[in-house]
Amino acid sequence: MLASRSLYAALPSQVKQDKSSFAGKADHAIRIEPCTLEISPGVNIQTLAYNGQVPGPLLRLREGVPVTIDVTNSSQNADLVHWHGLAIDSLNDGAMEEGSPMIAVGETHRYSFTPKPSGTRWYHTHAAAYDNLAMGTYTGQFGFLLIEGREQPARYDKEINLAIHHWGPSFVPMVETMREQSSNMPLTTGSDVGYKYATINSHRLGAGEPIRVKHGERVLMRLLNASATENVVLALPGHKFTIMAMDGNPVPNPKSVEVLSLAVAERVDAIVEMNSPGVWVLGSTLAKEREMGLGIVIEYAGKTGTPMWTDPAPEIWDYTQFANASASPHTPDEIFELTFRDFGPKPGSKFDTWTINKRSWPDIDPLMVQQGKRYRLVFRNGSGDQHPMHLHRHTFEVTRIGKTKISGLMKDVINVMPLDTVEVEFVANNPGDTLMHCHQQLHMDYGFMQLIKYSV
Incomplete structure (x- = not known):
């Protein structure tokens, strides 16, 4: 462990920002602070979060319009925020390896940048955790960052933002356990992290409010995998996901699929046509993960009863189906x-x-x-x-x-x-x-x- 900590020894540390740069009130304010999250009745998670909520506040910014965001560190360790997917400068990007400063305990740091490109981005901690599984992205420090441009990805009646996260991490030496409950499916033995619980947004499957929809609605689902280490495979029985964008970028070939895969940090924008009335489970294709909580109930207006789940047909996730079938015309230098x-x-x-x-x-x-x-x-x-x-x-x-x-x-x-x-x-x-x-x-x-x- 001592050797591991030396990895960051030469990097920028807890820098106090010159308060003269704090001209006027920031456009947004975020506080890194302890949070008790009840993910299901009687199951409480002690974690770190933004403004006491998981996911953190939804940030809607305009492409090309400068923004300031004050981040106050009310945790017990230095931290910082990474604005994932933005083409901004290194100092504001929020990665200490690039020179972004860590925010000292009790200090406020102002991030100033012009957001681009448009699309579904997100923000999260970029602090190291090593074997302290109560730090870094094992915590609840994540939120949606929507950069609005001139064009919408598709016509829709309702938008829903869904962030996936795993909780209760622990050291797991046996790969057989990982194969049972993880979509990562490692081929070899080795050390890894396993989890007790999983949520979509702040609740386990069956807890919290369902997503209420109407027959005939077109719902834009923005799905984010905010887990620290777990890739996921999702389905909504009786429905298809029409993939419109990946990582916030429109795909060349929008296509409907019954099963979608989200690796850690990936985002998918999908249109789901609500044409199968009932009460359904949107969740992991793995029964073990659904038992952990990885799912959410979709409830049509006027429908009641036990949420339904049927296993989808086995399907291999294939990025190429959403791309152009031709080779890139560019030649790399x-x-x-x-x-x-x-x-x-x-x-x-x-x-x-x-x-x-x-x-x-x-x-x-x-x-x-x-x-x-x-x-x-x-x-x-x-x-x-x-x-x-x-x-x-x-x-x-x-x-x-x-x-x-x-x-x-x-x-x-x-x-x-x-x-x-x-x-x-x-x-x-x-x-x-x-x-x-x-x-x-x-x-x-x-x-x-x-x-x-x-x-x-």
Whole structure:
């Protein structure tokens, strides 16, 4: 554990912001504070949250309109907020690896930026947790960040924001347990985190109010996987999800599916046509996860009774169905080949160390890019785990999944399956230090990160 803490020793620490920068009242205010969350009758979670609620306050911002957000740290540890999916400067991005300052206990920090691009983004803590599973994204520090542009993704009658989270984390050494209750389905043995409970928004399945709909409504569901380490697979029996956007970006080929997959940090905007009256469960396709609470009741007007669930037909999640079937017409200026592997735990640690090309953060050289050029990142997963790869401050185009070439699918998180290869390309159009990492908290804490730096 002592060795693990050294990973962040050379990074910006608890910086007090010059109060002269606090000109006038901020547009929004967020407080990081302890919260007791009753996720079902008699089941209380002690966690950290934003403004005492989970998810945190819904932030609706206008694309291109400057905004200020004051964040006050009323917790017991330094922390910071990452504005996930925004093309903003490194200082305000909210990642200490890029130079964003940690917010000291009792201090208020003002974030100032111009939000872009439009779409479903989110905000969350970017603090390390290591083996303290009451820190980082294991907590309730997350919220929806909707950047409104000129165009709507589709016509709809009602919008619903649904954030998935897992609670009660603990060390789980046996992969067999993970296979029973997790959609991650690791191929190899090793250390991992398991959970007691799961929620959609602030309640377990059957607790809280149902989502009430009317026959014939078109409902826009914004779904966010805000879990620390758990990927999820969801279904709503009797209905289909028409996928309109991924990670806030419109997909080239909107398509209806019965089952959708959300890796950690991914978002999906889907239109669901309410054409099957009844009382249904929207939830995990795994019975064990539904028992943990991963679901919510959908109730049609005038309908009562026990919520219904039927198992969907087995379906393999395929990103390529939402993309153009043609290869990207662009040629990258440079290609970076990156191989991910698990090298087991270091002495004194419960959890495994992760490497990119046999190097772990912070002992890893940055990838150097030049402004205006196009780069291909070849993600080679040499491990038995799934890895949701996230690129800060940029949006990338997915250009290959396995052997299939595609184009037009723009994302900021892509899930790389065990022993698979995925290729993405991005344009270096936002100068400043940029972090790339696996979004599983457990993996990034133990080395799975690398910086991209712009050449001067």
